[in-house]
Amino acid sequence: MPAGSSPKRERQYEHIKDSELERGASEDRAEEIAARTVNKERARAGEAKTASRSSTEDISSGRRGGMRSGRGSQGPTYDQLYNEARQRNIHGRSDMNKEQLRRALDKEK
Structure with missing residues (x-):
C-alpha cells in the first residue's frame, strides 16, 4: 500500500488479500491482486494522484465481482x-x- 493511505484502504487491502489466500492464491499473487484492486478503487474515488483511463472508466471492482477471474x-x-x-x-x-x-x-x- 502507498504511504499515507487511509485506514479504510488498508482494511480493504487486507480483506482482499485474505480472500485470495482462501481461494488458493499464493502469497505474492494475493498481495498483487489486493494492491491492484485497492489502487483501482483509489483512482476511481479520486484519491490517487494519477489514474489510467481504464481505472476510471471500467466497471468497478465490486460490481464486476470476479467476472474475469x-x-x-x-x-x-x-x-x-x-x-x-x-x-x-x-x-x-x-x-x-x-x-x-x-x-x-x-x-x-
Whole structure:
C-alpha cells in the first residue's frame, strides 16, 4: 500500500488479500491482486494522484465481482482446481489434467 493511505484502504487491502489466500492464491499473487484492486478503487474515488483511463472508466471492482477471474464460461482454471484438490488432500492430483481434477473434486463433494 502507498504511504499515507487511509485506514479504510488498508482494511480493504487486507480483506482482499485474505480472500485470495482462501481461494488458493499464493502469497505474492494475493498481495498483487489486493494492491491492484485497492489502487483501482483509489483512482476511481479520486484519491490517487494519477489514474489510467481504464481505472476510471471500467466497471468497478465490486460490481464486476470476479467476472474475469477464471470462473467464466470455461470454469475454474487448472491452478484453481489443483489448489482446491491440494486443500482436500486428493491423492494423485499432480498427475491429473484439468478435467480429471474437476471429476475428482466433484466426487469428493
